[in-house]
Amino acid sequence: xxxxxxxxxxxxxxxSKLCEQQAxxxxxxxxxxxxxxxxxxxxxxxTPQKEESAAAAGNSPDKEWVIEHARQVxxxxxxxxxxxxxFIITDTDSKDTLTTVRQLVFAVENLISSEHLWNPxxxxxxxxxxxxxxxxxxxxxxxxxxxxxPKSMAKxxxxxxxxxxxxxxxxxxxxxxxxxxxxxxxNRTGTESMDTSLKEELKVWAHQxxxxxxxxxxxxxxxxxxxxGGQKRNVRQTYTAQILITPDxxxxxxxxxxxxxSVSIRGAIHSRAYLHSNKPKVKLAEKLLKRDxxxxxxxxxxxxxxELLTSEEESKGSSKVKRQTEQFCLPRRIFCPVKVxxxxxxxxxxxxxxxxxxxxxRLKEMLDIDAAEEDLDTRQETPAEITERDVAAVAAVExxxxxxxxxxxxxxxxxxxxxxxxxxxxxxxxxxxx
Amino acid sequence: KDVHWxxxxxxxxxxxxxxxxxxxxxxxxxxxxxxxxxxxxxxxPNTLCEDIHQWxxxxxxxxxGKRSAKRKAKKVQQCVINLRLMMEATKTGPLSAPILSKTVxxxxxxxTALPIDCVVRTxxxxxxxxxxxxxxxxxxxxxKVILQHMKGTTLLVPEPLHFLLPEPKGLVTVVYPAGVxxxxxxxxxxxLHQQFELPNDWPYFRxxxxxxxxxxxxxxxxxxxxxxVLTHPSLDNGKVYSVQGIYSYRHYMQDHMDDNxxxxxxRSLQTICSWFQQQGYVERAVPTHKEIQQALVDVGDKQASxxxxxxxxxxIEVQAVLNQLLGVTSKIMFVSQGSDLAxxxxxxxxHFLTEGTPIMIGxxxxxxxxxxxxxxxxxxxxxxxxxxxxxTGAEDLQVITDKGWxxxxxxxxxxxxAYYNLCLPQRPKVI
Numbered sequence: 054x055x056x057x058x059x060x061x062x063x064x065x066x067x068x069s070k071l072c073e074q075q076a077x078x079x080x081x082x083x084x085x086x087x088x089x090x091x092x093x094x095x096x097x098x099x100t101p102q103k104e105e106s107a108a109a110a111g112n113s114p115d116k117e118w119v120i121e122h123a124r125q126v127x128x129x130x131x132x133x134x135x136x137x138x139x140f141i142i143t144d145t146d147s148k149d150t151l152t153t154v155r156q157l158v159f160a161v162e163n164l165i166s167s168e169h170l171w172n173p174x175x176x177x178x179x180x181x182x183x184x185x186x187x188x189x190x191x192x193x194x195x196x197x198x199x200x201x202x203p204k205s206m207a208k209x210x211x212x213x214x215x216x217x218x219x220x221x222x223x224x225x226x227x228x229x230x231x232x233x234x235x236x237x238x239x240n241r242t243g244t245e246s247m248d249t250s251l252k253e254e255l256k257v258w259a260h261q262x263x264x265x266x267x268x269x270x271x272x273x274x275x276x277x278x279x280x281x282g283g284q285k286r287n288v289r290q291t292y293t294a295q296i297l298i299t300p301d302x303x304x305x306x307x308x309x310x311x312x313x314x315s316v317s318i319r320g321a322i323h324s325r326a327y328l329h330s331n332k333p334k335v336k337l338a339e340k341l342l343k344r345d346x347x348x349x350x351x352x353x354x355x356x357x358x359x360e361l362l363t364s365e366e367e368s369k370g371s372s373k374v375k376r377q378t379e380q381f382c383l384p385r386r387i388f389c390p391v392k393v394x395x396x397x398x399x400x401x402x403x404x405x406x407x408x409x410x411x412x413x414x415r416l417k418e419m420l421d422i423d424a425a426e427e428d429l430d431t432r433q434e435t436p437a438e439i440t441e442r443d444v445a446a447v448a449a450v451e452x453x454x455x456x457x458x459x460x461x462x463x464x465x466x467x468x469x470x471x472x473x474x475x476x477x478x479x480x481x482x483x484x485x486x487x
Numbered sequence: 488k489d490v491h492w493x494x495x496x497x498x499x500x501x502x503x504x505x506x507x508x509x510x511x512x513x514x515x516x517x518x519x520x521x522x523x524x525x526x527x528x529x530x531x532p533n534t535l536c537e538d539i540h541q542w543x544x545x546x547x548x549x550x551x552g553k554r555s556a557k558r559k560a561k562k563v564q565q566c567v568i569n570l571r572l573m574m575e576a577t578k579t580g581p582l583s584a585p586i587l588s589k590t591v592x593x594x595x596x597x598x599t600a601l602p603i604d605c606v607v608r609t610x611x612x613x614x615x616x617x618x619x620x621x622x623x624x625x626x627x628x629x630x631k632v633i634l635q636h637m638k639g640t641t642l643l644v645p646e647p648l649h650f651l652l653p654e655p656k657g658l659v660t661v662v663y664p665a666g667v668x669x670x671x672x673x674x675x676x677x678x679l680h681q682q683f684e685l686p687n688d689w690p691y692f693r694x695x696x697x698x699x700x701x702x703x704x705x706x707x708x709x710x711x712x713x714x715x716v717l718t719h720p721s722l723d724n725g726k727v728y729s730v731q732g733i734y735s736y737r738h739y740m741q742d743h744m745d746d747n748x749x750x751x752x753x754r755s756l757q758t759i760c761s762w763f764q765q766q767g768y769v770e771r772a773v774p775t776h777k778e779i780q781q782a783l784v785d786v787g788d789k790q791a792s793x794x795x796x797x798x799x800x801x802x803i804e805v806q807a808v809l810n811q812l813l814g815v816t817s818k819i820m821f822v823s824q825g826s827d828l829a830x831x832x833x834x835x836x837x838h839f840l841t842e843g844t845p846i847m848i849g850x851x852x853x854x855x856x857x858x859x860x861x862x863x864x865x866x867x868x869x870x871x872x873x874x875x876x877x878x879t880g881a882e883d884l885q886v887i888t889d890k891g892w893x894x895x896x897x898x899x900x901x902x903x904x905a906y907y908n909l910c911l912p913q914r915p916k917v918i
Binding site for chain 1: 505506509514516527548571573574575576577578579580581582583584585587588589590591592593594595596600674
């Protein structure tokens, strides 16, 4: 029994339009949501043109470029939406295309899942779809591969167009507080170091969230409760979630280590996940929302660090007076509906020095969405602002001698700044060296 | 100054609106700092503790049918509501996007968990504010302990433990520095004894005696104080004198050791050892049969071939082992015939009053443990609370008490013509 893909009508129109372009082979991504029983494709987007590729409007797709596009697109998808697979429009023979497209889809999936900071769940669907459209005959070949199995063979799948696929999808969202403090290794306080340290901490946070209690509209519901049971069709449901966390049950080993500094992330983020309308369960909502929480923070950190690395490259050689403390604003999240009338949105991140036009530009380039600035939903997050108060909050530190800690229970300290969580809580403390 | 800031941050978190108390095994969640906010909606700050109990799922609800009407097992079943302190990570938006702060400064990074563990005993009142009080109080206590044990720049992790004091004081929580042994904390214990006006010859505050909540199973699986569910016999002008503190019930076949038919005195000795361990007098684990036998060889009482054999031991051997392995002295009481035990009421009563330890009695061909006496000074009537080591079944409190493996016996329980030796362990008069 092959998989069944229910595809938004608009995608058919989009693919047709691409067929008429007659520009060698065109690749792109298919975006939507998978469930155990069937899969939903909500939108599609072609691989953007590479600037230098004017000459080589070649027949074979640039694998690296496709993967990079997929990586960027992935960052723009809120919870519940993901890259389901790859499409290719080419009149090349079906068998050759299959090989190409198989390579692409495995590469895309491998990259995307390697960036996940959470553990895959048992009920995750691991099939990805490949769609081959022949522009001359308009014949479509739809096949799936199990990306967990490198030797997986192509399996035929159903591809059916339907209108209003996601018009009655529901959304669960929350605004979550982020308060992280991580030490940086002794002699490595550069950007790469920040990246590694923050990734580790994000994984810990992801784990905490995973075991956290999730309330939907103020209630703790059983995992198997269906969320839109018995609702009228075409009525949009939105749910507000609350997440309660407690530090890990197992006692953290008491840690004393020298460090070269610290990095903290403080603020709040808006997180959301979309759920298909085929009787989604609380378990799914929880899983998708929690994953979105982690990935939106991780994405923004990645983006910021990429910016910092670039500016570090540029300013190499110039003597920089390194300030003791530096602060950076993470970009804020902005949403844009996929279809003017639909509830499902994609998102993008706006840095404080960018205008909304940069956002619409990126939406066009990455997702081939023509959005006007008025269409953008900027109300979910306000831009971060660095105030003088924040700078002063990083307290001055006293110099004290350190005794070598002998046992686990002895912790050498002269506490300078502390951030604490409770309930078999963890507290992180600082000691300044002479 | 820095310690105070640390203290302040934690306090403000507990008092914040993000502080949440969830009731374990139930859908009940309470926001103590948000007035009426709780879920499910039926719960309000005025909800009584007993009413909250109905929301909690327990496993024992199914087996209730088996209990006999007479059984006072209900005495043991107290209403214990376990709560968990959590933080709500979500807030109402929109809020401002995060800021990343990077500080470059050579320092030390410390991470430790503060194991907050509060208990509030309440009758039928609401628990909201009492819990928060307990939480903030414990944070203060922890800060005190940290400061108290700060040597230069080292500090110790504070650990809360609960101790059950005689009524009406009830449960008291003490914060001890982790890793510091009982022997080094004598000064603290002295202070606590003074504070709570407790006698200085019974250890109320040793770590091993920390309170064990009724709904938590013991990890080692042994039953504790099975005699507590029994009804005392009522004698004219009679009083009950029984073992103080906690012991575990040791009997045949435990620990995969088949000592059926020969190990009864060993088991009685193990029960006594468990008493000394659980009152915190000794740290060593309860000795195995082999260890007991080896101890007797070590003191010259037995030949080396004794170890691994199935030979019986008696009260004298029990006394010797208690001395050798635990440093405990014992008195030996001798009766030339079992019928004489009926007249030993006063001595036994005194023992339980002053020492409070279980007694090993051997005679005829059997060994038993005496956990108490019910004795009337005027009529001389006497009953003995017996713990029988000959039981071979599983740790089933119901069976053990129903079938009399732990039960009150009359003077005819003893072989009237056999002679008996009793080993009465003396407890150290320390705290």
